[in-house]
Amino acid sequence: MTETVAHLTVDGAPADLAGMPDDERLLDTLRWRLGRKGTKEGCRTGDCGACTVLVDGRSTLACLTLTREVDGSDVTTIDGAARDAELSRVTRAFAEAGALQCGYCTPGFVVALAGLLKERGRAAPLEELLDGLQGNLCRCTGYAAIVRGVALAREEAP
């Protein structure tokens, strides 16, 4: 196994990683190397969205991303929600709408929606935002409360 190094900024803090296996996934780096476990592991095959993080502001599945591929990037996770305006906004909206039950899909939904709001703007049509969340699975809510949460995140005053 070859080892590699990477320098990331994670939720505002520098992370200088060394002696890391070449094929380490960003999800494992975040959760086990950096102890930032807010980001969840579901399928590890790109099918559930639970592991969604923002890499340089773009929604990214951490389970399909090798850490060395994002060397030099700025990574934002649910653990950094308090310091990011869109993440905070979505978090408030989800709390208000009760858009979670077990909460396991929640970090993925919150981060993915924050990414969409950053990319498309808060005025983006609801349908477009919902479309952008098709890759995130939730088994508990039946999505109804999530749809209400998305609507609130759009409309809620900044």
Next chain:
Amino acid sequence: MSAASRSDLGVKLAGRAEYGVDAELPGMLWAALVPSPVAHGRLRRVDLGPARALPGVVAVGADDLATLLPRGAGDAERPIFPAGEVAYRHQPLAAVAAPTLAEARRAAAVVRVEVEPGPALIDLETAFPDWPGPDGARSPHVIAHVHARHGDVEGAFRTAEHVVEETYRTSSVHQVALEPHACVATVRGDRWTVRTTTQSPFGVREDLSLLLGVPESSVVVEGTWVGGGFGGKGASLLEPYALLLARAAGRPVRLALDYREEFELGRTTLPAVIRVATAVRDRRIVGRRVRLLLDVGASLPGRDFATGYSIGFLLGPYVTPTFEVEGYGIRTNKPPFGPHRAPFAPQCAFVAESHIEEVARVVGVDPVRFRAEHLWREGATTPLGQPVGPFGLAAALERADALARRWRSEAPAGHGVGVGLGFWSTSTGAGGEARLVLSATELRVEQGERGIGSGSVLRGLVAVAERALGLPADRIRIEYLSTAEAPFDSGVYGSRTVGALGRAIVEASDAVRADLAGRMAVAVADVSLAVEGEEIVVHAPGVRRTVRSLLRPDEASRGIVATGRHFAKPNAIDERRVVTGSFYPYTDFTGAAHVAEVSVDRETGAVRVERYAAFQDVGVAVDPATARAQVEGGIAMGLGIALTEEALWSADGRLLNPHLLDYRIPTLGEVPVPEVTFVEGFLGAGPFGAKGLGEPPIIPVPAAVAAAVRDASGAHVTELPLSAERVARTLKLL
């Protein structure tokens, strides 16, 4: 009450809730299981040598149980590792632990396993190509046989004007809780401790005590937050392996499944074949016959719960003067059958409802009217002789029918509208206890279970205490304790949390009141609680005391402790109707009538759910926002059973779709936001007349969808799920 009052939302939204997969202890090792390479066979040898030769690796197998377990063995019936017969593919044959997950996986891969393969029974229909005959129950494949009858069934069928006979097939569905099973185990001296994601810490403790052969007092289960349970996290699964490894290594050990293993090892609903026949005379049902072949996987004899319990759901909530039912639990080479939100009941309702619809059509009566005319009302008798208590299903059906008619009149071409019914009964489980602690400033509910996300603990139990004691939710806190400290309760399953444990909360609340009344020398009925500034204050006519002033010196640090209990209800089945086997007694009766509007693609057979509505008999909605969320979630999960979910096995027992890509659960765009209406006033067994609500909303969904598909396209599909392919085949498009 807004959903935002749930106290767990903040911690979960901040990503700070520790789930089973997040648990980590200093110095812990990572573990992996060594799976059986075949579905059935005789174990010749498990050679752990090559794994043990790797640096830092600890390995355990059947041969190590004698030294690792204090009594040298655990449960003889359920050995942790098989020594003889291997019963299903991926059955754990050994377990290994290493400093990293990658090393543990490598170690598992080098374990040499020799199994002499035997013939595997995978497709249950091959066990009885011609259905079980008179001595079907003696077949080695049958591990459960239930049989009940009442009245002159033969006569009813002989003299009937119409006999409708059909065969239905249902699929295997997985819980798909997004969080895979995971735990971290530690063994110190004779104390076996496990932090785990579970619906039932006390159930896991009992299991572990049996499996490991250690007293319950030596086992401590600490429940983490649970990333969805749906029945899949009720019993122990990984804990025994992790504990054995921890014992062998002398260090904490983490064992978690990856999602593929989650599918492969999951204990869940397996396929079934059902034959139903109904005899009608003068437009009345005069006789029913049901035969069930249920795949129970590698379940052990005497441990199957589903065969007997399903039979009642297959008959539906309909008055049946004569009947005969017979069910066979067929042992196949798959993981054992396990609970999945209202285990197998949605499939049964699909059969019962699709069949009654067919009967009505044959008889020439409007299907909704035909149902309404036969529906149980309070005071009716179930087929097994139980009196029906308050039951809101007829009221729900009336409202569902009115909505269905409206939707049908508005529906564009190609759309269809269907109504499906379902019923359920709140389980009490093995009973349990609630413990309340009233301090000067708050009420604590000491609790072993965290709940599974539904809000039944965090919102439901808090709402019950709010109502019982008149304290606001922000002064009521659930405190989670391990099984070493928490009061016993049987777990968050069977829709029982609010219904059963909630009653214990009411009883404990009454005890708090009585205690306070005693201290103040006033009548219990006169006592009321209020919050004034920081303090909780007790009022009675002419008296006002702070709780603080009522505490005895020894209570100052903790508070006034009060407990309440609830027990399992007695079995009310009329045993004269039982020929053999055990059936499921109902505690109360919960009903739901659902309406689905679907469109069916006339070329591909693809079904899309356009609109959905639920009329849900809840007794009393203790917390309407949480109750609504349960219904919304149940509907979505039911749509998966109805339309896409189906685990598939090859003839040699390999799971063919162990991924979320091929085992498709509903996505955001596939579930319409449903209209949810509570039907209240038909009181159940729970506090204030509440009925359990975790499971009931999933039950009518496949039935409603199937009725809508039939309305839209004419396709009477008798198999689940109603995939595009099945619908197209039924319509002869393929």
